[in-house]
Amino acid sequence: MKLANHVYGQWVEGAGEGIALTDPVTGEVLVSVSSEGVDVARALEFARRTGGPALRASTYEARAAMLGAIAEVLTAKRAEYFDIALRNSGSTEADAAFDIDGAIFTLKSYVRAGKSLGGARHLKEGARVALAKTDVFQGQHFLMPLTGVAVFINAFNFPAWGLWEKAAPALLAGVPVFIKPATPTAWLTQRMVEDVVKAGILPQGALSIVCGSARDLLDHVGECDVVSFTGSADTAARMRTHPQVVANSVRINIEADSVNSAILGPDAQPGSAEFDLAVKEIVREMTIKAGQKCTAIRRILAPSGVSRALADAVAGKLAGCKVGNPRSEGVRVGPLVSRAQQAAAFEGLAKLREECETVFGGDPDFEPVDACASMSAFVQPTLLYCDKGLAARHVHDVEVFGPVATIVQYADTADAIAIARRGRGSLVASVYSGDTAFLGELVPAIADLHGRVMVVDAAVGANHTGHGNVMPTCLHGGPGRAGGGEELGGLRALAMYHRRCVVQGGPALLEALSRDAADAALLGN
C-alpha cells in the first residue's frame, strides 16, 4: 500500500515505486511513500489562499474547539495508532503512549489555553505609546496572525507528538499546517492526518501532508511562512542557509540534537533520596523509546566520590531490563526505528568507546528476545564511564541516538558547570540535589545554555514530570547546538505564528483595531 499525500484539498498518490517503510523487528515491508509528482508550490499556495483565510475567519476560541475535536478523533483511534507504532517504530506500549498520548495531552492543553483568548482575532500588546504632545497621534503594538503557511519538517522519533505539538499552536493562531514527516515512520503521521481530514473538523487547506522526500519544498517558502524543523544538526544547517529562506527572511525554528546532562549534586550520596531518584530517572531515560528522544540523558555528571557507585546502581537496573520484540511479554526496550539508525548508533558508540570504559552492555553478540539480531535494529542498552572530564571530546560532542549514556565524573561545582556547558547548548539538564548552596551556584551558571533545567530533591520526590518529558505548558527548545528554537510554553508558542506590528495613528483608529484583540500578556500564562 502506498500512503496518499493530502495536498490542494485532494488525496494524491506519489508516482513511482516509492520508499518502503519497514518493521524494525522483522524487516517486513509495511507500506510505501512517495512525493514524486506532487506540486508542492501549488500545495503551499492552496494552504495560504484557502486554508489560512478560512481558519482566520474563526476566533481563537473557535479554533481551540477545533483542536478539542481533533483530540477526540485521535482518542477514538488510539488503538490503531498503537498498532502502527508497534509495527513501524517497534514501540512498546509505554513508548507508543509517550508519543501518542503525549500528542493528545498537548492538544488538550491548547484547547484550555486557547479558550482564554476568547472571541478575539489578533493580539494587542502593551499600552498605547504617546507620540505627540497631545493624544491625537499614538502608537499601539499588535501581534497579527501570519498569512502564510506553517511548514513542519519533522524527525522520525515522534511521528504523533511531533506533529501535534507544533500544529496545536499554529492552528490556534490561525495558520494552516503543511507537514513533511520523516520518511522511516511517516505512516502514523499520515494516518492521523487522514483521520482528522476525513472527520471534517478543519477547513479545506488547513492541514496538508506530503510523505517521502522533501524535494523542492523549501524553494517555495515565502516571507509570511514559518518553517519549523526538527532533526539533526547537519540537516538543520542546510535549512538555515537555504537560498529561499535567506532571500525571504523566512522565519525558521530549529529543534536539533542535544547532549543533555543529568547532574548529581554533592549531597546525592548512595542511600540518599536524590541518588535513588537519579538512578531511576537515568534508567528510564535510557530505556524509554530505546533512547530515541531528543531530550534523553546522554551525559551523567557525578561527583568523583559517588560516580562508581552510581555506575553500579544504574548497571544493576539495566541488567533487569528485557530487550527485544515488543510483542513479547515483559519486554521493556524495543529496537531503534531502522537498520540505518542502528548503524549510526554503533558508529557513535565506537567513538565514545575511544575515551570511555564500558560499564554495561555494548555486547556485539547481544541477542534480543524473540527477534533475529541480523534482521532487526536493536542496540543493547549501554552505560559508559569517562574519567577524562572536560578533556574528553566525543563524550561532549557525539549524540548516540539510542539507549546509550555516559557517566562523567566531576571534581567540584565549577567543574560540573564547565562540563554541562561543554554540551554547547542543550534542551535540558536535570539536577538531583537538595543542597541549596550547590544549586544556587550551578543553576544560574548553566541556565543560559539550557532550555529547561529540572531540579529534583527529596521533597519533589516522584512528583517531578521527568527529565525527558516535554510539558506543553513549559518551554521546549535549547540554544546553540540544540538549534536555538523555542516551542510550546503554553500560549507563548503563539508568538511564532504572529508578527508584531506597531500601528501609529489617531485614537479612534487604534480603538477600532483593539476591539477585536485579546491582551498579548495572556501569552505569558
Ligand code: NAP
Ligand atoms: P534528519 O535526518 O535531520 O531528518 C529530519 C527531517 O528532515 C526528516 O523529515 C527528513 O526527511 C528531512 N530532510 C532531510 N534532508 C532534507 C532536505 N535537504 N530538505 C528538506 N528536508 C530534509 O533527522 P532524523 O534522523 O529524522 O531525526 C533525529 C534527530 O532529530 C536527532 O539528532 C534528534 O536529536 C533530533 N530531534 C530533536 C528534537 C528536538 O525537539 N530538539 C526532537 C526529536 C528529534 P527524510 O526522512 O525524508 O530524509
